[in-house]
Every structure is written in structure tokens, then in C-alpha cells.
Amino acid sequence: MTETIPTHEELVSRAEAVAEKVARFELESDRRRSLHPESVAAMREAGLFKVIQPRRIGGYEHGLPTLQAVSRALGAGCTAASWVYTVTGAHTWVMGMYPEEVQDEIYEDDPDTLIPGTLAAQGKATPVDGGFRISGQWQFASGCDHARWGLFCARQTDSEKGAPKHIHVMVPAGDYRIEDTWHVMGLRGTGSKDIVMDDAFVPAHRAMPTGDLFDAATPAASRHATSVYRFPILPSLTYLLTGPVLAIADRIYEAHVERTAGRRDRYDGSSKAGKQATQMRVAESWAEIQSAKAFVREIEENYRGWLERDERPTDEERISVKWRSAYAVRLCCRAADRLFEASGANTVYEREPILRLVESLHTAAHHAAADFDNNATSFGSFALGQGPGTFLI
Numbered sequence: 001m002t003e004t005i006p007t008h009e010e011l012v013s014r015a016e017a018v019a020e021k022v023a024r025f026e027l028e029s030d031r032r033r034s035l036h037p038e039s040v041a042a043m044r045e046a047g048l049f050k051v052i053q054p055r056r057i058g059g060y061e062h063g064l065p066t067l068q069a070v071s072r073a074l075g076a077g078c079t080a081a082s083w084v085y086t087v088t089g090a091h092t093w094v095m096g097m098y099p100e101e102v103q104d105e106i107y108e109d110d111p112d113t114l115i116p117g118t119l120a121a122q123g124k125a126t127p128v129d130g131g132f133r134i135s136g137q138w139q140f141a142s143g144c145d146h147a148r149w150g151l152f153c154a155r156q157t158d159s160e161k162g163a164p165k166h167i168h169v170m171v172p173a174g175d176y177r178i179e180d181t182w183h184v185m186g187l188r189g190t191g192s193k194d195i196v197m198d199d200a201f202v203p204a205h206r207a208m209p210t211g212d213l214f215d216a217a218t219p220a221a222s223r224h225a226t227s228v229y230r231f232p233i234l235p236s237l238t239y240l241l242t243g244p245v246l247a248i249a250d251r252i253y254e255a256h257v258e259r260t261a262g263r264r265d266r267y268d269g270s271s272k273a274g275k276q277a278t279q280m281r282v283a284e285s286w287a288e289i290q291s292a293k294a295f296v297r298e299i300e301e302n303y304r305g306w307l308e309r310d311e312r313p314t315d316e317e318r319i320s321v322k323w324r325s326a327y328a329v330r331l332c333c334r335a336a337d338r339l340f341e342a343s344g345a346n347t348v349y350e351r352e353p354i355l356r357l358v359e360s361l362h363t364a365a366h367h368a369a370a371d372f373d374n375n376a377t378s379f380g381s382f383a384l385g386q387g388p389g390t391f392l393i
Contacts, residue, residue: 003058006047008066014046015070019077026078029189030356033182034145036189039081040114043074049112052089054096054224057107063228063307064236065300067093068243075247079360080189082244084114084143087190090240091115091151095170096229097213097221102170102206109172110148116141116195117151119233120368121166121210123197125154131203132156134169137179142192148173150195153210164209175200186359214392216312227310231303234392235313235321238369239303242296242328245370248361249289249332255354256339257282263344281342285335292328292335299324316382318393322369323379329370336361 006014022043025036043049052067053059067089075082092115095103106113123136138152153168179194212218214233221229260282263272272278299321306313313321340347340358347354364370374390381389 005055005060008062008069011048011051011060011062011066012069012073015048015073016076018042018046018048019074019081021077022074022081023077026080026189029078029080032191033180033188034191035080035084035143037146039078040143040146043081043085044112048074048085049089049092049114052093052096052228053107054103054229056100056224057103058111059092061224061226061228063226064093064231064240064303068240068296068300071240071243072247075244076251078189079244079248079251079357080187080191082247083187083190083360083364084146086240086243087142088114088116088147090237091117093229093236094151094168094213094233096224097216097218098170098208099205099220100223103220105206106149106170113149114143114147115149115151115170116144116147116192118195119151119153119168119237121153121155123152123154125156125167125169125202125207127156127158128201131201132167132169132207134171134197134200134202136197138195139181140192141178141195142190144178144193144195145191150176152195152197164211166210167207168210168213169202169208170206171197171200171202175202184363186356186361186363227307227312230312231306232313232318232393234369235318235325238322238325238375239296239299241364241367241370242292242299242325245329245332245361245364246289246293246296248357248364249292249336252336252339252354252357252361253282253285253289255357256285256343259343259354278342281338285338288331288335292331295324295328295331315388315393319379319382319388322393323375326370326372326375329365330372333361333365 022039025039029036050059051062055061071082071086118138122138125132125134134154150171155166176195176197179196181194182192216230216232261273336358378388
């Protein structure tokens with residue numbers, strides 16, 4: 001019997017219900033420095049890990065806007081759950097660009113597997129008969145404690161002329177080890193630890209040239225009935241990061257307004273809410289968060305349009321997606337910082353929700369895909385007729 005594919009709205013509704021469950025484990029995830037198993041189970045039971053899985057292996061094969069919306073809904077309950085879902089979901093989407101043999105291997109091993117990993121080349125790959133020997137240490141493998149596969153990039157040490165210098169490989173968890181390095185400022189509950197490989201063998205069919213993968217130009221990407229898997233990775237990842245970022249920014253704003261409404265000045269007893277400076281901070285921060293959401297809505301409509309028309313974004317459109325996403329992240333950080341500056345001395349305590357949220361927001365904003373300077377420079381250079389200034393678009 002064929003499973004009915006839930007709609008975008010149904011999946012977001014499921015995520016909102018799951019957010020209430022994962023909220024109960026948010027503090028414990030932070031304490032453990034790893035997403036609580038109950039949070040992972042709640043997302044799995046709701047079918048959320050299937051949102052962007054290829055339909056040929058039992059997934060729902062929804063588009064990137066659905067993945068982003070689900071991650072944002074989860075973030076209302078738990079920042080770590082939202083972040084892990086976003087990053088591993090992005091890698092599940094990338095899995096759809098790999099040969100069907102790889103998709104089947106992963107699905108048969110674990111139909112709801114999370115796929116952590118690192119897109120940056122932090123290891124080396126030595127060509128051998130039938131594949132590659134991989135060694136290195138990769139940072140930021142969010143959700144790795146709950147995964148049975150991982151996605152990693154490595155640089156070929158002696159590639160032949162014309163062969164790709166970088167490859168991305170899918171590796172089962174039994175072929176790598178986790179090193180607990182995750183002692184950080186924010187997003188502690190994501191468990192984004194290091195992955196170490198020592199001369200692990202990866203067969204050739206699980207290795208993809210990085211250039212083809214980043215451009216979504218692999219043969220498998222075009223064999224799906226949908227064009228979901230033919231969108232370039234870097235602008236799409238930058239867009240997906242806005243899901244948890246917007247959720248965190250909303251929570252900071254709401255927490256600040258609720259807390260400030262009843263605050264009194266410690267010295268003269270006057271109402272903080274009655275002060276013009278307080279009111280202006282709230283107004284400007286609200287406007288920045290709403291502006292960030294407007295940018296993200298534009299990008300959502302872009303993706304829906306490309307999907308409906310079976311089109312791929314042009315170079316100009318790719319650069320625009322990256323810049324609008326990165327700027328939305330910056331707006332959220334500005335809004336949060338302005339509120340935190342006026343939140344009072346007691347918010348420096350670790351017990352305070354606003355402090356944890358601000359720390360997590362800035363940790364999220366440090367993701368390389370959302371780098372403000374690089375994305376601004378690329379957009380400005382292209383707008384001025386100088387080209388993007390980078391091949392990473």
C-alpha cells in the first residue's frame with residue numbers, strides 16, 4: 001500500500017507539535033552537549049526526516065521551502081533540534097544527488113538516518129583500486145551521535161590531470177570515530193563534534209566530484225521525477241540556515257518583550273517599559289526581524305517558481321539568494337544584540353534563556369555559508385560588473 005504524501009502545511013503542523021515535545025529536552029540537550037535521544041525520536045516518529053528524502057526510497061520528496069519551514073517550526077521549541085534537523089536534512093537532500101546504489105545502501109541500513117558531515121575539505125583522499133583511502137579530521141558534524149552515515153569532503157593527494165581535486169564521500173559510522181571537541185559558546189545541544197578517519201576505504205561509487213555535487217550536476221540528480229535535487233548546494237544551504245536563525249530571533253524578541261514589560265529600574269523604581277529608549281529598541285528590533293522574514297519569503301517564492309517551471313537559478317540569482325539569506329541572518333543578529341544590551345545585568349547568568357538564545361544565534365551566524373563579508377563582496381562585485389569574484393556560488 002502506497003503511503004499518502006503529507007502536504008507542506010501538514011508537515012509544518014507536525015513540526016509545531018513536535019516543537020512542544022523537544023522543548024522539554026532543550027536544557028538537557030545543552031547540558032549533555034548532544035541532542036537528547038527523545039528529541040530525535042520525536043522527529044523520527046513524526047516522519048520529519050522523510051521530508052526531503054527521495055520518493056524512490058520512501059521519502060516525501062518535498063522542496064527546500066518545506067525543509068526550511070519545518071526547521072523553523074522546530075526552533076520554536078528547541079534550537080538544537082532545529083539546527084541538527086536543518087544540517088542533517090540538507091545532507092539528506094544531497095544524498096539524492098548520489099547514485100541510486102548509495103541511496104539504497106543508506107536507506108536499507110536506516111530509513112530515517114540522520115546524515116551529519118562537513119562540506120569543507122578537511123581531509124585527504126588517496127586513490128586506490130576500487131575507490132579511495134580517506135584520512136583526516138572534520139569539524140562541526142552536528143547530530144553525529146545519532147547517525148549511521150556521514151558526508152565528508154576530502155582533497156585528492158595525487159589526482160591525475162583532469163581529475164577532480166576534491167571529492168565528497170558517504171561513509172558509514174563504523175568507518176569513523178567521534179572526537180568530543182564540542183565545548184562552545186552556543187548551540188551546545190547540537191553535539192557538533194569532530195569526525196576522525198584513519199585510512200578508511202571508500203568505494204568509488206560513494207565518492208562524488210565536489211564541483212559536480214555543488215552544482216547539482218550529477219547524473220542521479222536528473223533522474224528523479226522532480227527537479228528538487230538539481231538546485232546548487234551553496235545558495236540552498238545558506239537559505240536553509242535561515243530556518244533556525246529566524247526561530248531563535250523570534251524567541252529572543254518574545255522573551256525580551258515579556259521580561260521587560262514588568263521590569264523596574266533597580267535604582268529609581270521606574271518602569272523600563274515606559275522609557276522611550278526601551279520602546280525604540282523594541283520597535284527597531286521588531287522591524288529588522290520582520291525585514292529578515294521578508295527576504296526569506298522572497299527566496300521561498302524563488303524556489304517554488306524554479307521548481308514549478310523546472311528551472312535552475314542563474315548565477316545572478318544564486319548570488320542574490322546567498323546575499324539575501326546572509327543579510328537576513330545579520331539583521332537577526334543586530335536585532336538580538338540591541339535587545340540584549342538593554343536586557344539588564346541578570347541576563348549574564350547561564351540560567352537566563354535570553355543569554356543562551358543570543359549565544360546560539362551568534363554561533364549559527366558563524367556558519368561559513370552565511371559569512372556576511374564573503375556574500376556581500378560577491379553580490380557587490382557582480383552588481384558592479386566585476387563577476388562574483390569566487391567560484392563558490
